[in-house]
Amino acid sequence: MENTLTEDLRSNIKRVFDAQKSNQLAVKLAPINDRKAKLKKLKTAIKARENEIFEALKKDLRKPVFESAVFEVLFTYAEIDFAVSNIALWTTPQTAPSNLVNLMTKCRIRYEPKGVCLIIAPWNYPFQLLISPLISAIAAGNCCILKPSELAPATSSVLAILIKETFREEEIAVIEGNVSVSTELLSLPFNHIFFTGSTKVGKVVMEAASKNLSTVTLELGGKSPAIIDADSDLRMAADKITWGTFANAGQTCIAPDYVFVHEDQHDKFIELMKENIEKKYFLKGQLNKEDYGKIISDSHFIRLKNMMQDAVEKGGQIKIGGTSEEADRTIYPTVLTNVSLDSLIMKEEVFGPVLPVLKYKKMTEVVDHVNANDKPLALYVFSNSERNVETILKQTSSGGACINDVMIHISNPHLSFGGVNASGIGGSHGFHGFKSFSHERSVMYQSKMLDIGKIVYPPYKGKGFILKLLRKLM
Numbered sequence: 001m002e003n004t005l006t007e008d009l010r011s012n013i014k015r016v017f018d019a020q021k022s023n024q025l026a027v028k029l030a031p032i033n034d035r036k037a038k039l040k041k042l043k044t045a046i047k048a049r050e051n052e053i054f055e056a057l058k059k060d061l062r063k064p065v066f067e068s069a070v071f072e073v074l075f076t077y078a079e080i081d082f083a084v085s086n087i088a089l090w091t092t093p094q095t096a097p098s099n100l101v102n103l104m105t106k107c108r109i110r111y112e113p114k115g116v117c118l119i120i121a122p123w124n125y126p127f128q129l130l131i132s133p134l135i136s137a138i139a140a141g142n143c144c145i146l147k148p149s150e151l152a153p154a155t156s157s158v159l160a161i162l163i164k165e166t167f168r169e170e171e172i173a174v175i176e177g178n179v180s181v182s183t184e185l186l187s188l189p190f191n192h193i194f195f196t197g198s199t200k201v202g203k204v205v206m207e208a209a210s211k212n213l214s215t216v217t218l219e220l221g222g223k224s225p226a227i228i229d230a231d232s233d234l235r236m237a238a239d240k241i242t243w244g245t246f247a248n249a250g251q252t253c254i255a256p257d258y259v260f261v262h263e264d265q266h267d268k269f270i271e272l273m274k275e276n277i278e279k280k281y282f283l284k285g286q287l288n289k290e291d292y293g294k295i296i297s298d299s300h301f302i303r304l305k306n307m308m309q310d311a312v313e314k315g316g317q318i319k320i321g322g323t324s325e326e327a328d329r330t331i332y333p334t335v336l337t338n339v340s341l342d343s344l345i346m347k348e349e350v351f352g353p354v355l356p357v358l359k360y361k362k363m364t365e366v367v368d369h370v371n372a373n374d375k376p377l378a379l380y381v382f383s384n385s386e387r388n389v390e391t392i393l394k395q396t397s398s399g400g401a402c403i404n405d406v407m408i409h410i411s412n413p414h415l416s417f418g419g420v421n422a423s424g425i426g427g428s429h430g431f432h433g434f435k436s437f438s439h440e441r442s443v444m445y446q447s448k449m450l451d452i453g454k455i456v457y458p459p460y461k462g463k464g465f466i467l468k469l470l471r472k473l474m
């Protein structure tokens with residue numbers, strides 16, 4: 001893979017971008033059935049390369065085939081099927097009502113392709129997070145350049161081959177590479193940029209987009225809390241939080257980042273977490289690496305180890321795990337207690353298999369903590385009280401939320417998936433993804449029979465009664 005920007009790569013990027021610009025009108029004007037056909041072709045191509053995708057994900061992240069199948073590949077099949085069944089509905093112009101001033105007009109909102117789009121993906125779900133926005137982009141009738149993450153090189157390479165053999169580059173193309181390639185792409189006047197990655201780089205993307213006034217969807221990260229109400233089913237909470245925290249070795253944007261549990265339930269919760277971790281990730285006392293991912297890179301491995309050390313130095317206690325194996329970048333499922341709010345682990349997104357568990361006395365402490373920090377991507381509440389759930393939802397803000405479970409809100413394409421402010425801008429999946437890649441063009445068709453608007457044309461002399469009438473009506 002050519003990773004860094006060379007003169008050849010720079011001119012290739014420009015050539016592909018220009019080719020897509022020239023081709024965009026044809027793609028826009030093609031019948032809706034062509035979009036469906038493209039999506040079906042994409043699904044067939046993925047099916048044909050499923051094993052290669054699984055192999056690549058194993059190489060990059062030691063992702064278990066089960067996790068790769070469910071969260072990376074089957075997820076995209078479901079998105080494709082949903083889009084294919086709904087494109088006709090989504091692209092039908094929506095009727096908007098008229099008001100008094102434009103009484104006899106016909107008003108429509110048309111969903112039109114934005115044009116040539118850029119999709120930049122991260123490494124943690126490197127297949128799904130490139131293909132899922134692509135599905136929305138195709139459904140909306142766009143041309144697209146895709147930039148996979150260089151930190152998952154095996155998956156990036158399969159994606160490049162898969163797209164090349166499925167689409168003409170003047171409609172969809174992959175450009176592989178690192179930050180320099182990304183920077184070059186971001187300098188081009190794309191009509192829309194769909195970025196998934198860190199909040200820090202999200203700001204870089206938005207700044208670059210502002211130069212061309214490209215619209216953006218930013219799917220970012222953040223610290224997603226899991227809040228356990230005093231009356232909740234602790235066993236269920238521990239079961240679900242264990243899964244959410246340690247799937248993909250914690251490298252999931254919506255993984256519970258830290259837990260708030262009532263002080264009376266704290267010790268029991270830790271005990272249940274231990275039980276769950278052993279049941280799910282250990283075989284005869286040994287970590288079952290077949291079912292447990294590795295950390296993506298040496299720098300992330302070091303970052304996580306430093307985070308744990310910093311937490312311990314500031315008074316935190318490792319209650320479960322804490323060990324690591326450098327040779328294959330494994331960090332054992334780890335749970336920390338007594339963590340100081342000043343430690344790095346409570347300031348930065350963890351993005352690894354390390355879970356701080358904090359005690360609270362009153363729910364107001366939890367709400368205050370959440371509100372004092374950036375709005376998270378997800379917020380989880382475990383509770384048997386609808387009233388308490390409603391209070392927490394009302395008093396906080398987050399991209400999405402899930403009650404009595406973690407992460408599975410992402411599985412419903414009827415729900416918009418995305419963050420708010422620091423955790424993201426805009427939505428994805430289903431119609432919401434389609435909308436991100438569409439321009440909502442408002443069109444008013446004037447009536448030739450009765451054009452009421454003319455009453456406000458000059459000369460204004462003698463029209464005072466119209467002003468009076470309008471004042472009464474408005």
Ligand code: NAD
Pocket residue numbers: 120121122123124125129147148149150177178179182183186196197198199200201202204218219220221222252253254349351377418419424
């Ligand atoms: P990242 O921001 O470092 O990189 C994402 C992409 O941006 C990569 O393709 C990379 O090549 C490119 N990039 C990196 N630095 C750049 C720069 N300075 N200029 C231009 N492009 C640059 O993110 P990551 O480490 O790959 O992924 C982890 C982050 O992504 C976490 O914060 C996680 O929460 C977030 N994430 C969010 C979602 C979501 O749906 N909201 C999903 C997955 C991951």
